Amino acid sequence: MNPLDKVEGRAIPLGLKNVDTDVIIPAHWLKTVSREGMGGGAFESLRADPDNLFDRPEYQGAPILIAGDNFGCGSSREHAAWALGDLGIRVVIAPSYSDIFSGNAVKNGILPVVLPQAAIDRLIEVAKTDPIHVDLEHQTVTTQFQDRFTFEIDPFRKMCLLEGLDEISLTEKSDAAIAAYEQKLDAERPWMRPAAA
Template sequence: MERFTAVTGTAYPLGRANVDTDIIIPAHWLKTVGRAGLGQGAFETIRAEPGNLFDDPAYAGSPVLIAGENYGCGSSREHAAWAMADLGIRAVIAPSFADIHAGNALRNGILPVVLAKEQVERLLEVAREGTTITVDLETQTVTTPYQDRFAFTVDPFRRDCLLNGLDDIGLTLADGDAIAAHEAREPAWVGGAAAGR
């Protein structure tokens, strides 16, 4: 997983509340177990709307998405996080998130940032202007060139994982020496029984 320290760029000013995982990635895209290419289906129903922001060149490649309350509600599909990552989104700012989706996002290198509704509304204004926004995980702040500075909190364990680029597999591999030492001490299991017993 790519490390996350800070990201600066334009932001998709989505602003909608109750964006569920079926809106983030519709069910007919879930036939794959691979992550690549899911960005093509991300926000497909919104992209069907004339003048949608996801196909607006002004926001192309934006690493930040700003949403309304209850972002990521609905099913627990991890494909939603995969689709956002494939689209290039590294951080989502909203007043609240569905718990399972927030967890999936964190495990896939995407930072969910919870801010007060009025702070989110201010960032939506800035994003609609095309002005850049910085999400800094090290200082746990969201800033703009207009001197806006909003602090956020994140679980310390998940913060450490993001800062060091550690997903669940990376966390396991970090203990590789201890695992190997344990395996060396234990007898090999053959046919359901320990060898030599």
């Protein structure tokens, strides 16, 4: 996973509420055994409109997406995070996210920034003409017009993003604790193992 610290650039001012993962990447793009190339299907239904934001020249390669409440709701498909990553998105800014999406985003080096609606409204205005700066280390979103918003993030997620950590390697360090748990479970509740069918 690519580490992430500072991201600066244009932000796509999508702003919609309840953007679900079927909108981010429709199911027919999920029929693959690879993680690659999903940007082509990202926001397919929105991009069917010739005047859509994503295909405007000024937002090509934009690393930030601004959305409304409950971004990434619905399906658990990590393909939504892969599709955003393939589009070049490194940061999403929204008032709230579905729990599964925000986890998937972090695991793919995408930072889900939570800011109140008033801040979102202001950033959408700025994003129409100017770049936005996101600083994960200092947990700030700023603009060249003296806007400065601070955001909260779970410290573990912050560390994973800053260091580009592989969670499986981290968990493998707890191998002895996992083995001890398994032994205790077998002793106390042996029926928890699936019965021989």
